[in-house]
Every structure is written in structure tokens, then in C-alpha cells.
Amino acid sequence: MTRYVLIMADIGYVVLLIAFGLCIYVPVVAVIGARTRRTPLILSAEKAVNAVFGLLTLAAACLIYSIVTNDFQVKYVAEHSNLHMPLFYKITAWWGGQEGSLLFWVWILSAFSALVVAQNKHKNRELMPYVCSVLMSTALFFLVLLVFAADPFAKLPPSRVPPDGAGLNPLLQNPYMVIHPPNLYLGYVGFTVPFAFAIAALITGRLDSTWIKSTRRWTLFPWYFLGVGILLGGHWAYLELGWGGYWAWDPVENASLMPWLTGTAFLHSVMIQEKKDMLKVWNVSLIILTFVLSIFGTFLTRSGVVSSVHAFAQSTLGYYFLVFLALVIAFSFFLIVKRWDLLKSKNELDSFLSRESIFLLNNLVFLGLAFTVLWGTLFPIISEAVKGTRVTVGPPFFNQVNVPIGLLLLLLTGIGPLIPWRKASWQHLKRSFTYPILGALVGGTVLFFLGVRHAKALLAFTIALFVAGTILFEYTRGTLARREMTGEGYLKAFFTLISKNRRRYGGYIIHLGIVLIFVGVAGSSAFQVEREIALKPGESAIIGDYTIKYQGTSFKSDPNKTVASANLAVYRRGEKLSGLVPEKHRYLQGDQMVTTEVAIYSTMKEDLYTVLGAVEDDNTAVFKFVINPMVLWIWIGGFLFMTLGTFVITLPTLEELRERERARQLEFVTEKKVLSRA
Amino acid sequence: MNKKKLRFVIGGLVIAAAITYMVFASARSTMVYYVTVDELLAKNTSFHGEGVRVAGKVVPTSITKGPQPTEVNFKVKDKEGTQILPVYYKGILPDMFKDEADVIVEGHYNSDGVFHAKTLMTACPSKYVPEDKQQHVSTEQLKSY
Numbered sequence: 149m150t151r152y153v154l155i156m157a158d159i160g161y162v163v164l165l166i167a168f169g170l171c172i173y174v175p176v177v178a179v180i181g182a183r184t185r186r187t188p189l190i191l192s193a194e195k196a197v198n199a200v201f202g203l204l205t206l207a208a209a210c211l212i213y214s215i216v217t218n219d220f221q222v223k224y225v226a227e228h229s230n231l232h233m234p235l236f237y238k239i240t241a242w243w244g245g246q247e248g249s250l251l252f253w254v255w256i257l258s259a260f261s262a263l264v265v266a267q268n269k270h271k272n273r274e275l276m277p278y279v280c281s282v283l284m285s286t287a288l289f290f291l292v293l294l295v296f297a298a299d300p301f302a303k304l305p306p307s308r309v310p311p312d313g314a315g316l317n318p319l320l321q322n323p324y325m326v327i328h329p330p331n332l333y334l335g336y337v338g339f340t341v342p343f344a345f346a347i348a349a350l351i352t353g354r355l356d357s358t359w360i361k362s363t364r365r366w367t368l369f370p371w372y373f374l375g376v377g378i379l380l381g382g383h384w385a386y387l388e389l390g391w392g393g394y395w396a397w398d399p400v401e402n403a404s405l406m407p408w409l410t411g412t413a414f415l416h417s418v419m420i421q422e423k424k425d426m427l428k429v430w431n432v433s434l435i436i437l438t439f440v441l442s443i444f445g446t447f448l449t450r451s452g453v454v455s456s457v458h459a460f461a462q463s464t465l466g467y468y469f470l471v472f473l474a475l476v477i478a479f480s481f482f483l484i485v486k487r488w489d490l491l492k493s494k495n496e497l498d499s500f501l502s503r504e505s506i507f508l509l510n511n512l513v514f515l516g517l518a519f520t521v522l523w524g525t526l527f528p529i530i531s532e533a534v535k536g537t538r539v540t541v542g543p544p545f546f547n548q549v550n551v552p553i554g555l556l557l558l559l560l561t562g563i564g565p566l567i568p569w570r571k572a573s574w575q576h577l578k579r580s581f582t583y584p585i586l587g588a589l590v591g592g593t594v595l596f597f598l599g600v601r602h603a604k605a606l607l608a609f610t611i612a613l614f615v616a617g618t619i620l621f622e623y624t625r626g627t628l629a630r631r632e633m634t635g636e637g638y639l640k641a642f643f644t645l646i647s648k649n650r651r652r653y654g655g656y657i658i659h660l661g662i663v664l665i666f667v668g669v670a671g672s673s674a675f676q677v678e679r680e681i682a683l684k685p686g687e688s689a690i691i692g693d694y695t696i697k698y699q700g701t702s703f704k705s706d707p708n709k710t711v712a713s714a715n716l717a718v719y720r721r722g723e724k725l726s727g728l729v730p731e732k733h734r735y736l737q738g739d740q741m742v743t744t745e746v747a748i749y750s751t752m753k754e755d756l757y758t759v760l761g762a763v764e765d766d767n768t769a770v771f772k773f774v775i776n777p778m779v780l781w782i783w784i785g786g787f788l789f790m791t792l793g794t795f796v797i798t799l800p801t802l803e804e805l806r807e808r809e810r811a812r813q814l815e816f817v818t819e820k821k822v823l824s825r826a
Numbered sequence: 827m828n829k830k831k832l833r834f835v836i837g838g839l840v841i842a843a844a845i846t847y848m849v850f851a852s853a854r855s856t857m858v859y860y861v862t863v864d865e866l867l868a869k870n871t872s873f874h875g876e877g878v879r880v881a882g883k884v885v886p887t888s889i890t891k892g893p894q895p896t897e898v899n900f901k902v903k904d905k906e907g908t909q910i911l912p913v914y915y916k917g918i919l920p921d922m923f924k925d926e927a928d929v930i931v932e933g934h935y936n937s938d939g940v941f942h943a944k945t946l947m948t949a950c951p952s953k954y955v956p957e958d959k960q961q962h963v964s965t966e967q968l969k970s971y
Contacts, residue, residue: 390921497834505834512838516845523849528860538860540879542932545856549848680918682895732921742921761896761918770895772918 157222157301160210167203167258168295170196171288175281182277190277194265197280200287201258208255211248211300215241221309223302224248230315230737232708237316240326244316246450246465247300249329253446254290256337257283264341264366270815272362278348279341286340289472297465318709318735318743324384328377332404335374336442339411341366343439346432350483355428355490360418365798367418367435371411372794378404379786390744390759392678392774394782397546402525403445406518410438413514416507423569424504426493429484430511436480441518443473448525499571506564513557520549547673551604555611558666561659562615565622565652584617605674612663612670619656619663626653647801654796657789664785671778672755680761682770692775694756695719696728701763709735714760714769718749725749730760730771755779858932863904863911866935879932880941885910886925892916902929902941915943922948 174193181189211224215238220226228245229238237244243252261283268276294300304310319325342363349359381401386394395401414434420427447469484491497504524541531539566580592610600606623642626649630641646653681689685700699715716728728747735741749756754777761770800808861869863882882902889900896918902911913931923929923946931943 496828496831500833500837508834508838509841512841512845516842519845520849523853527853527857531857539857540860541853541857545852548852548856549845552848553845680896744921759918762891768895770918 155219155221156210156213156217157219157303160207160214161299161301163203163207163210164291164294164301167200167207168288168291170200170203171284171291174200174284175288178277178281182274190273193277193280197258197261197265197284200284201262204251204255204258208242208251211251212239212242214301215239218313220311220313221303221306223304224300226304226310226313228314228316230313233315233321237321237326241316243329243333244320247294247298247302249333249450250290250293250298251300252329253333253337254287254294256333257287257290257340260337260341261287264344268362272345272358274352274354275345275348275359275362278351279344282344282347283340286344289468293465293468297468315737318733318741319388322384322388324380324387328380328384331373331377331380333377335370335372335377335404335411336407336446338366338370338373339407339435339438339442341370342414342435346435347480347483350432350480350487353487353490355432355487357418357422357425360421360431364418367411367415368794368798371408371415372790374404374408374411375790376787378408379783379790383783386779387746387748388744390746390772392676392757392759392772392776394672394779397521397524397543399525400449402521403448406521407438407441407445409514409518409521410434410441413511413518414438417511420504420507424495426495426497426504427508428491428493429488432484432491433480434511436476440473440476443469443476447473501567501572501577503564503567503569506560506567510557510560510564513553513560516553517550517557520546520553524549554666555604555608558608558611558615558663561662562611562618565656565659566618580621581618584614584621587617588614602674605670608666608670612667615663616660619660622656623653646796650797650799650801654793654798656793657796658793661785661789661793664781664789668778668781668783668785671781672776675775675777677775679773680770681773682768684766684768689771689773691773692754692756693720694725694775696756696758696771696773698769698771701760701767701769707736709733712760712763714763714771716747716758718756728756728758730758732760732763750780752780753777863902864906864909866941867909867911877932878935879930880911881928881930882911883907884923884925884927884929889923889925899940902931911941912939913941913943915946917946920946920948 174196177189177196178193181187181193214222215225215229216235218225218229218231224245224247228241228248233241241248243249261280264279264283265276268279272279342359345359345363345366349355378401381404382394385396386392414431417427417434418431421431447466450465497508499505524545528538528540531537562584563581566584568576588610591613592606595606595609600609623645626645627638627642630636630645631638634641634644636644677692679689679691683689683698685698688695688697690696695718697717697719699717701712701714704711704713710733712732712734713729714731716730718725718728726749728749730747731745733743733745735743744759747758754775757774757776759772759774761772763769858877858879860879860881863880866878866880880902882904885901885903889898891898892914894916897914897916898919899912899914902913903909915931928949930947930949931941932945933941933943935941
């Protein structure tokens, strides 16, 4: 009889079981405490939330420990790690596989839950029991998966323990692929918080904008991280997959885009509720939809439902997700119906020509985009269910529908900020829009005469100029107005203007980023040039302004892989610009995966993108050369401007920091008094 | 519902209807049948001239690089391995394209019995690819539309 040796993985599993139990404890106790008004119960539930965080941290530590110590009797370690993997990738293998990534998801949720508990010690006390219940119920779902269907700590029978693991897929051993899932998860999980508050608001009937104001940051941060995660995915695809593009309307890509679209709609429509106490049903439904799409996105990525021909959920996980989604939708719908009276607003919209109206239009457009993406993504399943044959739609479908809608959205981005709330007079409109419209038309005409004839791209550039014009107009107008009021210097007026209206001017920075993304996408879609050619060493190819000379391929090997590197020299008008070395890596272990390393010469004007194909024995190599105009604008607009804008919006001013410190000091003094009396 | 609210609701419905129309019309005009090798060969007449997407496995030793440097001819088989479809493709080959690889080709089934592929995608046959990355990471799309 073999002795059973306790390993970290066993501890990890037990810890998951305890956390599982606590996730049942919290909703039960919190709700009873809330209904019977017994504060000690509520406080116990909140302490349990913190305990869940501690436990899941321990469970994660056990998994990482198993990976780092090369414990291949743990199935997950054998499947996603190996002896030679660098430590960094061993740690990040935590989320490299199905089971580990589910643990990662629920760990982030527990961390966020603990943070929410800490933030709300002295506010939202009526909502908190239900907020905790919703958060822990969601965690319970993931723990159900982990405990029953996707155990990260499952062990292999002793006879099947391999001497070395399979290692992480080489495509994942890449910095972008390391940070891409965490960003996405911060987004998906983050949206659970405003969702929890919305449900709590519905249950308690406290449907004023308190729940919205309390979750402003909890909405903006997930939105930001999800957006960055999506951009990272596109950037990675551009660099690693070697087909010359950054977005393929792939089901997995679409799955992450949908909650981002509805989340963006939500970010805007809550402003209407804050200003005019309207659209309560809309807002509550929108955040529920965003949460549902986040879970759906998590599900779509791992169930194999859409991608393969004639295959339904490849793992049973799919069914669990569908049941959870059905429960969430049914419960939310029930709550909305129950609270319908409290949700109806007494106010109404004043006029078509108002910011509220534009925001509503903006919401419709975002939902239209989300619907399009959803329809296109689920089309294969729907068509198979209805007609019996599986039909797909690809980029042509998505582009045909989304480009016009996207352009409308871009236009609204320029109009919205300049139209006042309530009702706009024609005078006001004339004053605000004349310059931006003129500037855009002039710019568009100039572009036309410079040779830009592609209709949609020209339209996109013109509208982009318009929006940039409106943003410039707003900043200028605001700075000048401040100067007039206070006599400050231009620079001081500019910065003070921003710091006193961070949401507005930070939002404009984000809008500017979106404009850059639209411009980059339009440029690279409409004016892409591609050439595939076989070259012998010494031969050159011409594409666009560039002459590319192929100087031969060298081969290198290390224990992990063999690398073929093609040496290219890039010339323009006789002058040498750069050397480029596109590569092919062939990994020696496992399935002998081959990866492409693209070599790019990037300028603001365009990317010269080079891919190495097959290399013959005589060193003749097949290349794909692509000119992708303005791709850099996408990354700059997305990463730089979105980050800067979000930063500006959320940065507290000196005044606010002083205020918080004062509040904290007051709390401390009050507690001291209470304790000294006791 | 008063007149003002009615106008908003109607406006919203008009926009929603426009978008819905665009979605359905575009789907109809851009949709592509997605079949397996045996299904294509069984219904071959109805697919002549229409765009279709076929999934299958590359038959071992069938990959032949054509006369031109970027041309390639190969055969795809269905799951049972009984039905064979010859494929012609011109373009740079995906990284994982080799014998026994799962491929998805999109193009036209010509009357000469050869499938002319406009796009060629491969899926990694490895079971070590984590499930949540399998579809995304390993399919590579090459020739754009």
C-alpha cells in the first residue's frame, strides 16, 4: 500500500473547498442580517469576504508553488509548464491554462470584493449586504467550476507522471500574451462590482444615483483595462500572427469587444441619470447586460461553441456557464419588473437638440454595434439550429455594417460635448460648430486634392478632423474663459481648467484617442498594399516607396528551438533606412510549433511589415511584404491617450486629498472617543 | 405617452430598424457556408460558384509546392479519412501547415474538381494548447478580403 504524501496541491484543493463554503455562508448570512437588521451578521459576512480573499490567495500560492517546483504529478503543471521554462513564464502559467485562469478570475474577484468592503465601511451600509451577496455568489459559480469541473489541483496517477511537462504554448511565451489576459480579467471582473451595486439597489429599492456615484471608479477602471486588454490582443495579433492585420472579427475577439461596447454606453448614459434623474431602467439594464456579456465573453473564449464545425460545447464547462447566465438574466429581469414603479422617472427629455438626446443616440449606436457583433458571432450556431447547415460570416459582414455605424458614432463624439444639456438654441449651435465644421470641410477637400479618393476613408478623415476640431475648440474656449476670469497665464489656466473639470477634459483626451484609432484604422484598411514574392539572396523587391534587398537567411539553434533569420535591407530613394530581420522559430518539443516573428519598420505615416515564409535549401525565401498606413496612430491613440485620459479623470486633486485626510482624521477621533467611553 | 416622448421612441425605433435591416441584409450577402469535406463532396453541385468554407485534415505527403514559388497543391480529408478533396492555394503558408494539420479553406469548388482556396487557416493539432487560447492563438488568417 502506497503512503499518501500531502503536497501543496492538496492544500490548495482543501482551501478551495473552504472558500466554496464561505461563498455560501456570505450571501445567506448577509441577507438574513439585512432583513432582520442584525448588524453583527452583516459584519460577519464582510469579514468572511476578506477571508475568501485570503484563502484564494493561498490557493493561488499553492498552484504557483507547484508550477515553480516542477511538480508534474499535478496535471495542470504537466500540461502548462516544463523544466526549462523561465521563472517569469512559470509564474504567469497561472493563467495560461483553463483551470488556472478560472482560479485567476475568481482570485481577482475576491480581491476586488475585499476592496469594496474596505471602501464602504462607513457608507452604503444598506446596499452592502446585497453587494457582498452578489459578489460572493458570482465567486461561488467560479468555485463550482473549479471544484467540480476544472480542478487546477487534479493529480495524475503515479504511472502517468511525466519526467518533464509540455510547457506553455510558445505563442504564449511572449510579454503581450502575459499581460493580455490579466487586463481583460480586470475588466470582466471589475464590471461585476457596479453590477452588484445595481442589483443591491434594485433589491433595496434605493434607485437614486447613489449606487451610480459610488461605482464611478469601479466602472471607469474595468472599462479602461478591458479596452487596453482588447488593444493588447490586437497588437499581439499584429506582431505575432503575421497576417498583416490586427483584428479579424474572430469569435474570441468579438467576445471581449461586446462588453466593452455596452460598458462604454453605460459610462455615458449614467451621466444623464446623474444630471436629470432619468433612464434608471436603462442604466440598470445596461450594467446587467455588460456583466452578462462579460461572463458570456469568458464563456465563449473557452467553450469552443462557435469556432469548430458541427461541435457544441467542447467541454462541459459550457453548460455550467449557460445555466449561470440564464439564472442571472432571469433574476435581474424579475427584479426590474418588481421595482418598475421606482424606476420610472418623472422627468422627461426636453428636446431633440440636447446633450441627453445625443447621449441616447450614442447609446443606441453602441448597442447597435454590440448587436451586430453578437449576431455575426453567433450566426453559425443560429443558422445551424434554424436551417440545419452551418453558415458563417466574416470580416466583410462586420465591416459592411460596423463601418457606417462607427462613422456615425465618430460624428456624435464631436457633436455631443458641444451641445448643452436640456435644449440648444440655434445661436449656440452656430457659435460652437461653425469653426470645427469649416475646418473639417477644408481639411477634407485638401486631402481629396492630395490624392485621397477612397470614399469611406475620406469621410472618416473628415469627421475625425471635425471631432478633433471640436475638442480643440473646447480646450481653447475653456482656457481663454478662465484667463479672462482669473487673469492667469495661459499654461496655468489650461491646467487649472482641466483639474477643475477632470471628467470633461479627461474625457476629451480619451475621445481624441478614439479619433486617432479611427484614423489609423481607416488608413490601414483603405490603403493597405501587399506583395508576396520569392527572392534569392541578393535580389530585391519593390513595394510602395521602398526597395527591399534580401541578403540571405542564417540559422541558429538552442535547446528550445531553431531560428531562421532573414536579413533584409530597406532602402527608400536610394537611402538605406534600416535592416529588418523577420524570423521563423521552430520549437523542438511537443508538437514542433512554428511561430512567426514579424519585422516592422514603423513611422507615423506607415508600417513596412515583413513576414518570412518558407526557406528553400538554396536560401530562396518567400516573403510577404505589407505596407500598413498609419497603424502607429492606433497604438498611440489607444494606449497613450486612453491611459492619459483615464488618469486625468481619476486623479484626485490636492483639495480632494486634503478633504479625504480630514475625513479620515475625523473618523479616527470619533472612534477613539467611542472606544474610550466603552 | 405624450407627443414629445412618442417622437423620441419613434426616432429610436427608426434607428434600431435601420441597424437591424443592415445587419440582416449584410449577413445575407456575405454569408458563407461552413461544411466538412464529405458534406462538400456530397452536395457539390449546389456549391459550384458560391463561396464556401471547408474544414478538414491535410492528407500526409499530399503537399506539393506548385510551379510558382507561392503556389501549393494539397489534399484534405474528412474525419473518417475516406473522402478526399484536392485544394489549390496561392500565398504564404501558415506556420502550422503540415501533414495531418486541421485546416479551414475558404474559396470556390471549381468544376475541375479542385477547390480554389482564397484563404487558408490552420488550427494547432496540439492538445497542449490551452483550451481558452486554442481558437484564438492558433488560427491564422492570411489573405485579406
